[in-house]
Amino acid sequence: MSAELIDGKAFAADLRKTVGRHAAAFAQKAGRKAGLAVVLVGADAASEVYVRSKGKATIAANMESFEHRLRADTSEAELIALVEKLNADSAVDGILVQLPLPGDLDEQAVIAAIDPGKDVDGFHVESAGRLMVGREGFVPCTPLGCIMLLKDRHGDLSGMEAVVIGRSNIVGKPMAQLLLDANATVTIAHSRTKDLPGVVRRADIVVAAVGRAEMVKADWLKPGATVIDVGINRLAPAEGETKGRLVGDVDFDGAKEVAGAITPVPGGVGPMTIAVLLRNTLVAAHQHEGLEPPEGL
Numbered sequence: 469m470s471a472e473l474i475d476g477k478a479f480a481a482d483l484r485k486t487v488g489r490h491a492a493a494f495a496q497k498a499g500r501k502a503g504l505a506v507v508l509v510g511a512d513a514a515s516e517v518y519v520r521s522k523g524k525a526t527i528a529a530n531m532e533s534f535e536h537r538l539r540a541d542t543s544e545a546e547l548i549a550l551v552e553k554l555n556a557d558s559a560v561d562g563i564l565v566q567l568p569l570p571g572d573l574d575e576q577a578v579i580a581a582i583d584p585g586k587d588v589d590g591f592h593v594e595s596a597g598r599l600m601v602g603r604e605g606f607v608p609c610t611p612l613g614c615i616m617l618l619k620d621r622h623g624d625l626s627g628m629e630a631v632v633i634g635r636s637n638i639v640g641k642p643m644a645q646l647l648l649d650a651n652a653t654v655t656i657a658h659s660r661t662k663d664l665p666g667v668v669r670r671a672d673i674v675v676a677a678v679g680r681a682e683m684v685k686a687d688w689l690k691p692g693a694t695v696i697d698v699g700i701n702r703l704a705p706a707e708g709e710t711k712g713r714l715v716g717d718v719d720f721d722g723a724k725e726v727a728g729a730i731t732p733v734p735g736g737v738g739p740m741t742i743a744v745l746l747r748n749t750l751v752a753a754h755q756h757e758g759l760e761p762p763e764g765l
């Protein structure tokens with residue numbers, strides 16, 4: 469193996485520790501803990517796992533966790549009514565509505581109902597707009613976690629060629645904006661991109677956020693490239709397994725022989741998402757109490 473492993477899990481554990489320390493100090497000053505509300509509609513098995521691990525991490529970081537589980541047949545009006553109740557609840561600093569929503573619930577309408585001051589996911593149009601024009605606001609957790617790992621490894625990203633594969637509102641687009649803000653030269657690839665391997669081969673930095681198991685191959689990579697694998701894909705169980713393996717969007721075993729550095733799945737970007745969510749929630753809590761958010765968070 470030639471690539472260095474980018475240990476997102478360890479980085480995230482450090483960040484959670486720092487957040488936990490600041491959260492304890494916040495509770496002292498404010499006379500209450502910072503609070504995160506997570507709303508889960510329906511009983512999606514994968515989402516259950518995220519919600520549980522988020523709840524545990526929140527409590528371990530000296531913050532409060534409020535979980536709201538709603539039936540899969542919840543109406544949009546009921547869901548928005550809950551969001552409005554959480555907007556008005558002074559114990560709640562951050563609101564996360566787990567996506568995707570089941571059935572024909574309108575995700576944009578539900579996100580629009582979240583108070584932008586509690587939008588710790590950074591999915592509200594106000595947050596997206598602020599990121600786009602370079603004003604302070606909540607940045608989506610997954611791309612922010614990725615840029616933290618990249619800056620930790622490279623320091624200055626100025627002039628580097630970055631290729632982001634995927635253009636979703638929650639990963640690809642904000643990721644590209646953060647790389648642009650860091651003065652990288654950014655290309656966004658997607659399902660209509662011609663010659664994706666050729667585009668990826670130019671990249672010093674590859675961020676894969678596609679949702680296709682092991683799609684990015686070793687021979688697409690420029691030797692020495694830094695590879696950030698956002699994908700979370702569950703393979704079908706092999707013989708003798710009850711649960712399939714979790715893999716990313718990059719063919720890790722091949723890519724690790726060519727890349728300079730690579731994030732594993734699991735243990736890469738996923739843990740960063742949760743750590744950044746707690747960080748964003750603590751920042752929101754400071755804002756709600758009129759306190760200056762801690763330096764260097």
Ligand SMILES: NC(=O)C1=CN([C@@H]2O[C@H](COP(=O)(O)OP(=O)(O)OC[C@H]3O[C@@H](n4cnc5c(N)ncnc54)[C@H](OP(=O)(O)O)[C@@H]3O)[C@@H](O)[C@H]2O)C=CC1
Binds near residue numbers: 738739
């Ligand atoms: N680790 C973490 O914390 C998180 C992980 N994820 C994971 O990241 C992945 C991406 O998530 P998300 O952005 O929500 O996914 P979306 O499905 O919303 O977006 C996928 C993007 O990939 C593009 N795409 C699909 N097929 C191809 C292809 N063959 N070639 C090139 N581009 C393609 C799509 O293009 P087009 O726009 O043209 O359709 C689209 O822009 C998933 O595996 C998800 O589970 C997501 C969030 C957090």
Ligand SMILES: Nc1nc(=O)c2c([nH]1)NC[C@@H]1CN(c3ccc(C(=O)N[C@@H](CCC(=O)O)C(=O)O)cc3)C=[N+]21
Binds near residue numbers: 568589609
């Ligand atoms: N409103 C909203 N915000 C989100 O941020 C959001 C969402 N909806 N819907 C689903 C996706 C996905 N996502 C993950 C977070 C952490 C891990 C994670 O911690 N993964 C571990 C492994 C977990 C396991 O083993 O099951 C890892 O990669 O090491 C994965 C995926 C957040 N998302």
Ligand SMILES: [Mg+2]
Binds near residue numbers: 636
């Ligand atoms: Mg999506």
